[in-house]
Amino acid sequence: MNKYTDPHIEKSALITIDTQNDFTLNNAPARIDGTASIVPNMVRLVTAYRKQGLPIIHVVRLYLKDGSNVDLCRKQAIEEGKEIVAPDSSGAELVDELKPDPDLKLDAGLLLSGNMQKLKNNEYVIYKPRWGAFYKTMLESFLKEREIDTVVFSGCNFPNCPRTSIYQASERDFRIVLVKDAISRLYQIGEEEMQNIDVSLLETNDIENLLAKFLY
Numbered sequence: 001m002n003k004y005t006d007p008h009i010e011k012s013a014l015i016t017i018d019t020q021n022d023f024t025l026n027n028a029p030a031r032i033d034g035t036a037s038i039v040p041n042m043v044r045l046v047t048a049y050r051k052q053g054l055p056i057i058h059v060v061r062l063y064l065k066d067g068s069n070v071d072l073c074r075k076q077a078i079e080e081g082k083e084i085v086a087p088d089s090s091g092a093e094l095v096d097e098l099k100p101d102p103d104l105k106l107d108a109g110l111l112l113s114g115n116m117q118k119l120k121n122n123e124y125v126i127y128k129p130r131w132g133a134f135y136k137t138m139l140e141s142f143l144k145e146r147e148i149d150t151v152v153f154s155g156c157n158f159p160n161c162p163r164t165s166i167y168q169a170s171e172r173d174f175r176i177v178l179v180k181d182a183i184s185r186l187y188q189i190g191e192e193e194m195q196n197i198d199v200s201l202l203e204t205n206d207i208e209n210l211l212a213k214f215l216y
Contacts, residue, residue: 005198007150007175009210013055013143014045015133017155017162019098020060022084022091024156029091030084032157034184041182041204042154043097046123048211050100055148056123057116058094059133059155059165061085062108069112069129087112094125116142131164140172150175152207154182158190170197177202 087108
């Protein structure tokens, strides 16, 4: 037990990272191995959070076709015509299973302007311009205004955006949970790194059980 880092599930928000069609679906242009297979567990997480009315924030990437907002490591490929999570494209959309309504679409203009898009009740989308969910976004202020002190991470490609976002959350003194069976490309050394900064490594069942106890 650690009084400073143990999660407060009743004061938590669920963060999903980059679980968009272009990173998830078979034959997608930037498919990340293992992401499609963790979507069912992510659905369980969002369902549990919706039931509790606790915040859900879907964090996404959007790459302008001229490459002007793209990370340097991908900038040339986008400038040369590769289309990945382009604004208003089907590839940029959250996978349908994660949406509260599959007919909902991302408002690229709103997101690129730095604003959050409300999907339903306490569920939102935020665009991040780089790896980390806190970099040049309103995520920190959004959470702190609501007295959220615990962030629960799930989603796409642990080595890049989730890992960076977790370190950023740690720097901001949030209590942190990584849902091991709802994150793609998690590896053993990565788990050890997370334990070294006192991230709670839990599974989907654990989160469901904690939320069920909170409900009653």
